[in-house]
Amino acid sequence: MAFPAGFGWGAATAAYQVEGGWNADGKGLSVWDTFTHQGGERVFKNQTGDVACGSYTLWEEDLKCIKQLGLTHYRFSLSWSRLLPDGTTGFINQKGIDYYNKIIDDLLANGIIPIVTLYHFDLPQALEDQGGWLSEAIIDSFDRYAQFCFSTFGDRVKQWITINEPNIFSLLTYDIGVFPPCMPHIGTGGYQAAHNLIKAHARSWHSYDSLFRKEQKGMVSITIFGGWVEPADPDSLADREAAQRAIAFLVDFFAKPIFIDGDYPEVVKSQVASMSKKQGYPSSRLPEFTEEEKKMIKGTADFFAVHYYTTRLVKHQENKKAELGVFFDAEIELSTHPSWKNMKWVYVVPWGIRKLLKYIADMYNNPVIYITENGFPQGDPATLDDTQRWEYFKQTFQEVFKAIQLDKVNLKVYCTWSLLDNFEWTDGYSLRFGLFHVDFEDPARPRVPYKSAKEYAKIIRNNGLEGDL
Numbered sequence: 530m531a532f533p534a535g536f537g538w539g540a541a542t543a544a545y546q547v548e549g550g551w552n553a554d555g556k557g558l559s560v561w562d563t564f565t566h567q568g569g570e571r572v573f574k575n576q577t578g579d580v581a582c583g584s585y586t587l588w589e590e591d592l593k594c595i596k597q598l599g600l601t602h603y604r605f606s607l608s609w610s611r612l613l614p615d616g617t618t619g620f621i622n623q624k625g626i627d628y629y630n631k632i633i634d635d636l637l638a639n640g641i642i643p644i645v646t647l648y649h650f651d652l653p654q655a656l657e658d659q660g661g662w663l664s665e666a667i668i669d670s671f672d673r674y675a676q677f678c679f680s681t682f683g684d685r686v687k688q689w690i691t692i693n694e695p696n697i698f699s700l701l702t703y704d705i706g707v708f709p710p711c712m713p714h715i716g717t718g719g720y721q722a723a724h725n726l727i728k729a730h731a732r733s734w735h736s737y738d739s740l741f742r743k744e745q746k747g748m749v750s751i752t753i754f755g756g757w758v759e760p761a762d763p764d765s766l767a768d769r770e771a772a773q774r775a776i777a778f779l780v781d782f783f784a785k786p787i788f789i790d791g792d793y794p795e796v797v798k799s800q801v802a803s804m805s806k807k808q809g810y811p812s813s814r815l816p817e818f819t820e821e822e823k824k825m826i827k828g829t830a831d832f833f834a835v836h837y838y839t840t841r842l843v844k845h846q847e848n849k850k851a852e853l854g855v856f857f858d859a860e861i862e863l864s865t866h867p868s869w870k871n872m873k874w875v876y877v878v879p880w881g882i883r884k885l886l887k888y889i890a891d892m893y894n895n896p897v898i899y900i901t902e903n904g905f906p907q908g909d910p911a912t913l914d915d916t917q918r919w920e921y922f923k924q925t926f927q928e929v930f931k932a933i934q935l936d937k938v939n940l941k942v943y944c945t946w947s948l949l950d951n952f953e954w955t956d957g958y959s960l961r962f963g964l965f966h967v968d969f970e971d972p973a974r975p976r977v978p979y980k981s982a983k984e985y986a987k988i989i990r991n992n993g994l995e996g997d998l
């Protein structure tokens with residue numbers, strides 16, 4: 530199974546999950562610093578990212594891992610509050626610039642292409658204090674930060690992701706409120722944040738397009754947390770429609786405005802509007818874009834970046850009591866199949882990735898696609914001989930190969946999550962997604978390859994897998 534020549538093989542990380550150095554050299558606080566320091570058992574064993582993998586001081590160790598794998602691409606994120614401690618360009622932290630310059634320069638010197646995410650969940654606390662993503666003011670702040678990053682690093686960085694997983698982010702932060710700033714506004718906050726996230730993304734894409742593209746010749750996109758959904762009963766029309774609604778709320782909610790026409794999917798608009806009416810709201814809880822905004826949002830991505838971890842079965846579930854919440858709005862109930870193995874929320878369904886890729890190709894006019902995350906966690910302690918996990922990766926690569934070969938999907942880059950075991954948000958260090966094991970008890974934070982790392986390196990070397998379809 531030979532992949533197309535020039536196919537990109539990467540791995541990903543994110544600033545708060547690996548860097549540590551939470552207050553080093555003038556870095557400002559992010560919402561994750563504040564949240565983890567508050568304790569209260571909202572994160573597994575009250576763990577924090579204060580040190581994490583220590584990548585702020587151990588970047589060279591990360592580079593060794595990257596080279597050992599032979600990656601063609603490395604995706605990492607910039608810590609906004611390391612660069613701009615209070616979130617604004619009023620004060621710029623040169624030490625932060627130096628840190629990322631070194632990463633970028635070292636990658637390029639080794640022939641590795643950086644994919645840089647501007648924002649991966651870690652809002653500067655100072656901006657959260659002014660209303661965060663619920664406030665429209667964030668659109669300006671984000672755009673200024675993005676312009677600062679394009680002008681500082683864009684001579685060398687050509688592949689940008691503005692915002693990581695706005696769909697999951699808006700839901701966990703301002704809707705159900707389990708991620709900082711932990712502000713549950715169930716049924717409204719997620720939509721309001723999503724609205725601002727989309728506009729902030731679009732604004733920064735335009736800034737790149739008008740101010741930087743000509744000279745820098747790069748590409749800008751946004752990553753969407755994808756997944757696949759199958760009707761629980763494929764013979765039931767209601768379940769088939771429920772599965773369509775599920776993917777519309779998950780993927781198209783962000784992708785349709787950005788890739789197609791600047792507006793939310795009709796089914797999302799009508800579901801939220803009719804539920805809102807039943808609940809006595811004067812208008813839909815889903816905000817509306819103005820005509821001008823639609824024009825501004827439409828067409829603001831240069832490739833389609835998506836994540837795949839898992840699949841769910843979907844059943845139609847009428848919202849009889851008009852309860853509040855995204856799943857109630859979508860009138861869906863999710864479940865899993867008893868034959869699917871899992872570690873926490875990640876149920877292993879390798880064929881789901883092929884279906885997701887095909888869906889994107891069909892819906893979005895066969896765009897260039899990057900899988901910017903895909904992976905399987907182990908629990909803690911994790912075994913270095915992760916044969917079973919490698920089997921999942923292999924099956925996934927087979928499905929990805931079928932998507933390229935048989936479905937003619939225009940997939941150009943695949944990144945695993947993650948290069949290293951790291952701080953897995955509210956699961957702390959209890960879930961290990963890395964290709965390299967990190968000993969979080971040892972101050973030197975040694976990185977040791979799992980079997981999966983060695984096998985992935987072979988796939989990269991051969992640009993494909995053994996065997997045929």
Ligand code: BGC
Pocket residue numbers: 543546693694697754902946953954962
């Ligand atoms: C996020 C990562 C996270 C991974 C595994 C994605 O939702 O982008 O930050 O660690 O999934 O949960």
